[in-house]
Amino acid sequence: MLAAILSLGGIGLAAAVALGFAAKKFAVEVDPREQAILEVLPNANCGACGFPGCSGYAKMVATSDKIAAACPPGGAVVMEKIANIMGLAPVEAEPMVAVVLCQGDDGKARQKYHYLGVHDCVAAQKVADGPKTCPSGCLGLGTCARVCPFDAIEMTPDGLAVISRARCTGCGKCVSSCPRSVIGMKPLDATVHVLCNSHDKGGLVRKYCDIGCIGCMICKKTAPTAYEIENFLASVVYENHGDAEVAIEKCPTKCIRNFMDGYPEGSSFSAPTCMREAG
Amino acid sequence: MSVAMKNLKTFPGGLHPPDNKQWSADKPIEDCPMPDELVIPLAQHIGAPAEACVEAGELVKKGQLVGTAKGFVSVPIHASTSGEVVAVEPRPHPMGKALPAVVIKPDGEDAWLPGLQGGDPASLSPVELRDRIRDAGIVGMGGATFPAHVKLSPPEDKPIDTLILNGVECEPYLTADHRLMLERPEAILGGIAILQKILGVKRTCIGIEANKPDAIEQLTAATSDLPIEVVPLQVKYPQGAEKQLILAITGREVPSGGLPMDVGVVVQNVGTCTAIDDAVRRGLPLVERIATITGPGVVEPKNLRIRVGTSLQYLVDQCGGLKGEPAKIIMGGPMMGMAQLSLDVPATRGTSGLLLFTSENVPVRPEGPCLRCGRCVRACPARILPTTIAAYARLDLTDEAEAYHAMDCIECGCCTYSCPAALPLVQAIRGAKGAILAKRRKG
Numbered sequence: 001m002l003a004a005i006l007s008l009g010g011i012g013l014a015a016a017v018a019l020g021f022a023a024k025k026f027a028v029e030v031d032p033r034e035q036a037i038l039e040v041l042p043n044a045n046c047g048a049c050g051f052p053g054c055s056g057y058a059k060m061v062a063t064s065d066k067i068a069a070a071c072p073p074g075g076a077v078v079m080e081k082i083a084n085i086m087g088l089a090p091v092e093a094e095p096m097v098a099v100v101l102c103q104g105d106d107g108k109a110r111q112k113y114h115y116l117g118v119h120d121c122v123a124a125q126k127v128a129d130g131p132k133t134c135p136s137g138c139l140g141l142g143t144c145a146r147v148c149p150f151d152a153i154e155m156t157p158d159g160l161a162v163i164s165r166a167r168c169t170g171c172g173k174c175v176s177s178c179p180r181s182v183i184g185m186k187p188l189d190a191t192v193h194v195l196c197n198s199h200d201k202g203g204l205v206r207k208y209c210d211i212g213c214i215g216c217m218i219c220k221k222t223a224p225t226a227y228e229i230e231n232f233l234a235s236v237v238y239e240n241h242g243d244a245e246v247a248i249e250k251c252p253t254k255c256i257r258n259f260m261d262g263y264p265e266g267s268s269f270s271a272p273t274c275m276r277e278a279g
Numbered sequence: 280m281s282v283a284m285k286n287l288k289t290f291p292g293g294l295h296p297p298d299n300k301q302w303s304a305d306k307p308i309e310d311c312p313m314p315d316e317l318v319i320p321l322a323q324h325i326g327a328p329a330e331a332c333v334e335a336g337e338l339v340k341k342g343q344l345v346g347t348a349k350g351f352v353s354v355p356i357h358a359s360t361s362g363e364v365v366a367v368e369p370r371p372h373p374m375g376k377a378l379p380a381v382v383i384k385p386d387g388e389d390a391w392l393p394g395l396q397g398g399d400p401a402s403l404s405p406v407e408l409r410d411r412i413r414d415a416g417i418v419g420m421g422g423a424t425f426p427a428h429v430k431l432s433p434p435e436d437k438p439i440d441t442l443i444l445n446g447v448e449c450e451p452y453l454t455a456d457h458r459l460m461l462e463r464p465e466a467i468l469g470g471i472a473i474l475q476k477i478l479g480v481k482r483t484c485i486g487i488e489a490n491k492p493d494a495i496e497q498l499t500a501a502t503s504d505l506p507i508e509v510v511p512l513q514v515k516y517p518q519g520a521e522k523q524l525i526l527a528i529t530g531r532e533v534p535s536g537g538l539p540m541d542v543g544v545v546v547q548n549v550g551t552c553t554a555i556d557d558a559v560r561r562g563l564p565l566v567e568r569i570a571t572i573t574g575p576g577v578v579e580p581k582n583l584r585i586r587v588g589t590s591l592q593y594l595v596d597q598c599g600g601l602k603g604e605p606a607k608i609i610m611g612g613p614m615m616g617m618a619q620l621s622l623d624v625p626a627t628r629g630t631s632g633l634l635l636f637t638s639e640n641v642p643v644r645p646e647g648p649c650l651r652c653g654r655c656v657r658a659c660p661a662r663i664l665p666t667t668i669a670a671y672a673r674l675d676l677t678d679e680a681e682a683y684h685a686m687d688c689i690e691c692g693c694c695t696y697s698c699p700a701a702l703p704l705v706q707a708i709r710g711a712k713g714a715i716l717a718k719r720r721k722g
Contacts, residue, residue: 113620116643117706118673126713128375128620 156266450612470552576635
């Protein structure tokens with residue numbers, strides 16, 4: 001009994017001494033500022049800053065002594081904290097939000113075939129360019145929702161991706177995951193968007209979707225400064241979007257939406273939480 | 280019955296789906312009449328698409344070059360009848376999108392290009408024979424459409440000692456090769472002689488699944504005094520897959536990432552063999568092929584000799600039309616064929632069959648969780664782990680999928696067929712293979 005206690009205790013003591021010595025001798029010096037920055041970052045490892053994860057970003061800031069990129073999910077608040085830690089001026093970045101530029105769910109947009117493969121947009125897009133007749137509409141298989149680190153994207157029952165403006169941090173991960181480039185990064189202060197991604201002519205768009213932009217120019221005639229039309233697709237001029245709202249009523253296919261009035265049909269997100277909470 | 284059907288050779292893994300060949304196996308090959316329009320795609324083979332060398336308004340003869348090969352792994356394309364070129368434009372293609380095609384309005388005469396000359400294979404050198412095969416646009420007729428001349432040009436350091444003719448036709452429903460072996464054995468033997476001369480092989484085998492005893496008997500009799508072995512094989516899918524066929528007949532295993540030439544073997548389909556015979560002995564380019572139009576959705580299943588470019592709708596019309604609205608249209612066999620968006624696409628050099636299914640024949644099972652039952656692993660003829668690779672593929676873990684040998688998948692579909700949870704396994708693995716190749720290209 002005593003022998004066991006002594007021998008085990010002895011091994012423990014020897015190991016403790018060795019480990020303690022090794023910890024001092026081989027200690028890796030970490031810039032305390034790097035640690036401090038890592039603590040204030042959102043730690044979603046989304047990669048929106050362009051560095052490998054939050055630790056990569058913190059290391060970059062601490063070692064280069066300049067804030068070379070903004071942290072979109074962190075926003076102005078985190079930026080200010082980092083600036084304080086480093087004693088540098090914060091990087092100003094306009095807050096952005098990801099918007100799915102499509103409202104053509106299964107009820108509104110036609111399908112050219114019944115897809116039965118892997119439940120993933122990238123896989124579906126490889127089969128004859130996707131099951132949706134519209135070549136640029138949301139496929140609705142949820143690839144973006146699965147990559148979102150902030151749980152900000154939901155799929156409606158009719159197969160349309162909808163992004164919560166309250167939860168989206170503007171990291172842009174969904175944008176690169178979408179095989180049809182349906183998701184766009186837009187300024188957070190703009191709530192009116194043309195929710196269509198099709199550059200096809202109006203007649204063609206009408207054939208495959210009830211709610212697509214047909215390039216009829218009515219929005220531009222109603223609010224000339226707030227809209228521009230390129231290749232049969234209208235878009236809001238975000239530098240000058242003040243008048244955008246007045247055209248919503250006039251749009252014949254109802255493809256312009258003000259998110260303050262609510263999210264696309266089928267979404268469970270509610271309109272009052274339309275803006276990102278401060279802080 | 281002269282063929283012993285016991286202890287037949289085969290490969291590990293695989294399965295035996297109901298073959299449903301009875302609908303068309305006894306139907307002799309019929310010539311398909313001339314359609315009103317032929318849409319001849321310039322991409323009908325693996326490798327670079329051909330480039331159009333005719334313009335709208337030009338008059339062409341049957342067998343005239345309309346598309347020139349772009350590069351070594353590519354083949355020329357020929358007019359499949361005489362008539363006027365009405366357009367060179369993108370048209371719906373079996374791949375699911377519009378791709379460039381030469382559209383010909385037949386003049387009804389079906390006149391061959393004058394000056395097409397056959398030759399005596401005995402007096403031509405192997406290089407001349409190979410050039411004739413390339414210029415005739417011959418591709419693998421089993422459905423993969425790999426240019427035949429590429430397989431027949433092995434590098435110096437890879438000596439070929441065995442030629443295997445693939446008459447297995449393991450895909451359910453299809454009977455085109457079966458009929459060809461019964462009706463044109465002399466053309467197959469002629470093609471074999473040409474291939475033997477090009478490759479200088481010691482051993483030649485014809486592999487045929489044991490469910491075609493009449494074809495085995497016929498070819499055994501025809502080859503009795505020739506140095507050709509007819510090898511009956513166990514009825515199991517995918518017995519006709521190149522690597523599985525080589526393993527069954529020679530006992531040699533193509534290494535991971537390797538090609539049949541690495542084990543000294545070249546495999547050609549029997550349909551390719553007849554096309555080679557026609558190309559060399561008669562000077563005819565590849566403008567027609569045998570296809571099986573069958574399935575529960577078509578009134579009268581048939582084996583047709585079709586011109587390349589004939590629309591699938593026209594082929595169905597020749598078989599008495601559709602039984603109701605088709606729920607699934609497949610070009611090729613049911614296991615590896617390609618589902619089609621509509622019948623408004625042309626048949627190509629690779630169209631070994633056209634299958635039509637109605638909604639009763641296309642059960643849609645909801646996808647469930649993996650049961651870890653291992654049926655896909657037992658069925659996999661490539662002896663990889665389909666469920667593991669598919670799981671990695673769906674998590675976008677490309678490196679892990681590659682480490683589990685995703686690239687050795689032959690995409691036969693045995694895993695998906697055997698899965699009781701209806702998981703899209705082969706589909707996910709195909710996605711992983713695409714991602715791995717894209718990554719390798721990036722470097």
